[in-house]
Amino acid sequence: xxxxxxxxxxxxxxxxxxxxxxxxxxxxxxxxxxxxxxxxxxxxxxxxxxxxxxxxxxxxxxxxxxxxxxxxxxxxxxxxxxxxxxxxxxxxxxxxxxxxxxxxxxxxxxxxxxxxxxxxxxxxxxxxxxxxxxxxxxxxxxxxxxxxxxxxxxxxxxxxxxxxxxxxxxxxxxxxxxxxxxxxxxxxxxxxxxxxxxxxxxxxxxxxxxxxxxxxxxxxxxxxxxxxxxxxxxxxxxxxxxxxxxx
Amino acid sequence: xxxxxxxxxxxxxxxxxxxxxxxxxxxxxxxxxxxxxxxxxxxxxxxxxxxxxxxxxxxxxxxxxxxxxxxxxxxxxxxxxxxxxxxxxxxxxxxxxxxxxxxxxxxxxxxxxxxxxxxxxxxxxxxxxxxxxxxxxxxxxxxxxxxxxxxxxxxxxxxxxxxxxxxxxxxxxxxxxxxxxxxx
Numbered sequence: 001x002x003x004x005x006x007x008x009x010x011x012x013x014x015x016x017x018x019x020x021x022x023x024x025x026x027x028x029x030x031x032x033x034x035x036x037x038x039x040x041x042x043x044x045x046x047x048x049x050x051x052x053x054x055x056x057x058x059x060x061x062x063x064x065x066x067x068x069x070x071x072x073x074x075x076x077x078x079x080x081x082x083x084x085x086x087x088x089x090x091x092x093x094x095x096x097x098x099x100x101x102x103x104x105x106x107x108x109x110x111x112x113x114x115x116x117x118x119x120x121x122x123x124x125x126x127x128x129x130x131x132x133x134x135x136x137x138x139x140x141x142x143x144x145x146x147x148x149x150x151x152x153x154x155x156x157x158x159x160x161x162x163x164x165x166x167x168x169x170x171x172x173x174x175x176x177x178x179x180x181x182x183x184x185x186x187x188x189x190x191x192x193x194x195x196x197x198x199x200x201x202x203x204x205x206x207x208x209x210x211x212x213x214x215x216x217x218x219x220x221x222x223x224x225x226x227x228x229x230x231x232x233x234x235x236x237x238x239x240x241x242x243x244x245x246x247x
Numbered sequence: 248x249x250x251x252x253x254x255x256x257x258x259x260x261x262x263x264x265x266x267x268x269x270x271x272x273x274x275x276x277x278x279x280x281x282x283x284x285x286x287x288x289x290x291x292x293x294x295x296x297x298x299x300x301x302x303x304x305x306x307x308x309x310x311x312x313x314x315x316x317x318x319x320x321x322x323x324x325x326x327x328x329x330x331x332x333x334x335x336x337x338x339x340x341x342x343x344x345x346x347x348x349x350x351x352x353x354x355x356x357x358x359x360x361x362x363x364x365x366x367x368x369x370x371x372x373x374x375x376x377x378x379x380x381x382x383x384x385x386x387x388x389x390x391x392x393x394x395x396x397x398x399x400x401x402x403x404x405x406x407x408x409x410x411x412x413x414x415x416x417x418x419x420x421x422x423x424x425x426x427x428x429x430x431x
Contacts, residue, residue, distance in 0.1 A: 012358060013360060
């Protein structure tokens with residue numbers, strides 16, 4: 001489905017989602033969320049206005065949308081981890097209510113009714129530079145620093161899990177292409193030497209198959225399980241083969 | 248002298264929000280009597296048609312001018328207009344006004360986006376404050392009396408649809424799901 005209209009400006013993923021649902025004149029439901037899922041992803045993809053620190057929040061919502069959509073196609077689908085998250089439909093409906101309330105608050109804020117206290121402290125405007133709040137003493141800073149440290153402790157104790165770096169097939173195609181360009185021949189063993197895991201070897205093999213298909217290389221194998229010799233194809237095209245490859 | 252008259256004098260002299268605790272210490276009355284005294288003072292100001300009113304917010308109370316005379320008082324004090332609030336600031340303030348105090352993750356759960364910069368900005372402008380109590384090791388934030396004065400309301404409960412949004416079951420639901428997700 002193509003994006004049929006432009007969303008002007010949005011603040012955060014729920015705002016974007018709400019605008020999409022409202023533009024389609026739909027009520028918030030799983031069905032309407034599934035309807036706009038693709039538009040949401042299209043908006044996020046390649047949108048340079050999304051601040052990097054907010055991108056993760058957009059991806060969370062995109063993942064939830066894709067899950068909702070997948071569930072409609074495959075009713076048996078069930079993911080414990082995603083089911084545990086607060087559900088998007090409720091969250092969006094709630095967000096919508098607060099957006100409505102915030103318009104009323106804005107009317108009060110911008111309106112002429114306000115109260116003054118005796119020292120008429122206007123709410124402070126922001127000045128550039130270091131402006132400590134009133135009444136801050138060295139003790140306050142010490143107190144805050146202690147709290148910061150105690151808050152960091154649970155973070156330090158978190159179990160360490162890291163995502164393994166995934167090697168993409170494009171990277172491998174490029175790698176093999178560069179080798180072949182330089183040396184005209186190599187072998188599969190040399191190519192996968194230094195691979196960190198099985199997946200990387202498999203990806204390397206897929207890259208090799210792709211280059212054979214695109215006629216960049218010829219391969220030769222003496223007997224089963226022996227090393228595969230890779231030669232540059234005599235009519236190897238000049239362009240970058242990774243460009244021709246789509247997942 | 249009745250306690251409400253004493254409180255009136257203290258709040259007039261203080262010229263800033265006072266906590267119930269502080270008022271209790273000074274008057275020597277217990278906190279419950281101070282709260283009742285504040286209730287009585289608020290009613291008396293209202294019924295006598297005073298130009299002053301009592302703002303109540305959490306444990307704090309402050310004596311302020313009635314919003315109906317805002318223009319005159321503003322002219323006297325040469326008060327400046329408040330700057331505009333950005334959409335994210337407005338959203339965060341609204342959520343904190345109706346549902347506060349909330350922790351940062353709770354606020355982010357409702358807004359769906361990280362909000363640390365917004366919070367910092369609002370803290371600097373004195374529109375929100377960090378509360379003493381923490382939840383799940385996180386600080387909680389709520390709007391300030393200054394913010395209520397800017398809106399010309401005497402308490403958050405005067406905000407439009409307050410009961411509805413405050414006690415809203417789905418918000419509680421969203422937040423409790425978050426709590427569960429964070430429990431070790």
